[in-house]
Every structure is written in C-alpha cells, then in structure tokens.
Amino acid sequence: MKELDMLIKTVADGLKSMAQGVEKLAEKVEKISKSLDGSVKEKAPAKPKREVSAKSTKKASRKTSKKQAAGKDKPVTAADTVLTVIKRSKKGVDTNMLMEKTGYDRKKVANIVYKLKKQNEIKTTGKGVYIKA
Secondary structure (H helix, E strand, O other): EEEEEEEEHHHHHHHHHHHHHHHHHHHHHHHHHHHHOOOOOOOOOOOOOOOOOOOHHHHHHHHHHHHHHOOOOOOOOOOHHHHHHHHHHHOOOOOOHHHHHHHHHHHHHHHHHHHHHHHOOEEEEEEEEEEOO
C-alpha cells in the first residue's frame, strides 16, 4: 500500500512538472507569434549597473587568462588524457593503471602509447611502464 502511494505521488509530481513545461512553451509560442505579427516586443527593465572593484577585475582577468591558456576551444583527445595521466606520475604508470584511470580498454591504451612513443612524448622505463620524455 505504501509503495502504491509513493508511485502515485511520483506520477503526480511528474505531471505537475510537465504542466509547467507546457505553460512555458505556450508563453514562448505566444511571444514568437506576437513578434511575427509585427507587434513590438516588451523589453525588460534595464538593470542598474553596479560598481566594479579592482579586486573583482583582477579575479576576472585571472579566470579569463586561465581559460584562454587551457585552450578550451580544442576538444580533448584520448591521447591527451593518457598523456596527462603519465605526466602526473613521478615513478611511471603501467598499462593497467592507465586503463583504470582513463576507462579505455587495453587495445586503445596500447595504440595511444604506441603513437605517443613515436612522437617522443613518453618513454619506456620497464616492460609496460611509461614516463614522460
């Protein structure tokens, strides 16, 4: 009986959230239809500008410089993830650890390690143990 009550409550909550979503969609459709008819859009009142302190501008500039330095525009490749794991270790990383840290299978790790060795990014210290070059 308790399970049935909980299920009914869950379904009721889901229906409420769906109804709210439909209302939001209806408002958006109404706004679009008004703009297509040539009526003037209602503008939101302008927010007052707040004063910016020197401390907050320094923080903002640091954040933007970090984002630019990180190269957020480029997607992270599988080779990059394996290379970062290898670079973080001091003693070296074996294949099993790479598989555990990255979530890739053995063949993919082996192919990536092969490519990185050809590019002289990493080197082998022992059988299956890799460090940065």
